[in-house]
Amino acid sequence: MSNVNQTLAGRHILVTGGARRIGAAIVRELARAGAHVVIHCRESAEAAQATAREARACGVQAWVVTADLADPADVERCMDAVLVATGGKLDGLVNNASHYPPSHLLSVPPYEIEDSLRLHAVAPLLLARRMAALGGTGDIVNVLDARMTMYDADHAAYHLGKRMLLSLTSMLALELAPRFRVNAVAPGAVLQPDGEPVAELERLAAFNPLQRHGSPQGVADCVWFLMTCDFMTGQTLYYDGGYHLKAATYG
DSSP, X not given: OOSSOOOOTTOEEEETTOSSHHHHHHHHHHHHTTXXXXXXESSOHHHHHHHHHHHHTTTSOEEEEEOOTTSHHHHHHHHHHHHHHHTSOOOEEEEOOOXXXXXXXXXXXXXXXXXXXXXXXXXXXXXXXXHHTTOOOEEEEEEOOGGGGSOOTTBHHHHHHHHHHHHHHHHHHHHHTTTEEEEEEEEOSSSOOTTOOHHHHHHHHXXXXXXXXXXXXXXXXXXXXXXXXXXXXSOEEEESTTGGGSOOTTO
């Protein structure tokens, strides 16, 4: 890869959790940039098909695959399905799939921690290894969380999983270079949690220095940037209005 911005046109990119919310915005942005997209979902098959139709309207190919990424065996089946759909082509991966249940460190059941680690860290690792084994080049973008620099005490299992993905971003950047670049985007207040009113997003926006919220499209723009600016690897791009500057639990 040369040290210039690269195009996404004609590339084949898998977006996990790509059916709706931030994932769907990422899919649409990649499709507008000319990439063929594979949309992974677990249960939101109808939304995934709708997002695929939007992508195809941009003149690219789009496929939907269904898998439970908290199950390592299903991760492998997911990648098998991806490669069948694309004819063995895959040179981009966006690890966006996530689950955000409340939990506290002193009471969370071990299985919830294990589920979070499998979904947020093990699945991205297994998918990255399978893509790297194809022998080509490409880009990986991990979707983190702006709270990774501090402690999200109300979502302990989720926090542990995302912290592991943060570490994996740097580790994979080293292990897969120079054929692959691995970066991350860490969104702050861009969407209210599922089931919460829009007012909750406005409340969260007050905590960052810019005192406003971002958008799913803004996260998608960050993904596009990280996949096209080809002299960056191992970086985390915070899209959070400066929220990560306010506290640093981990130094």
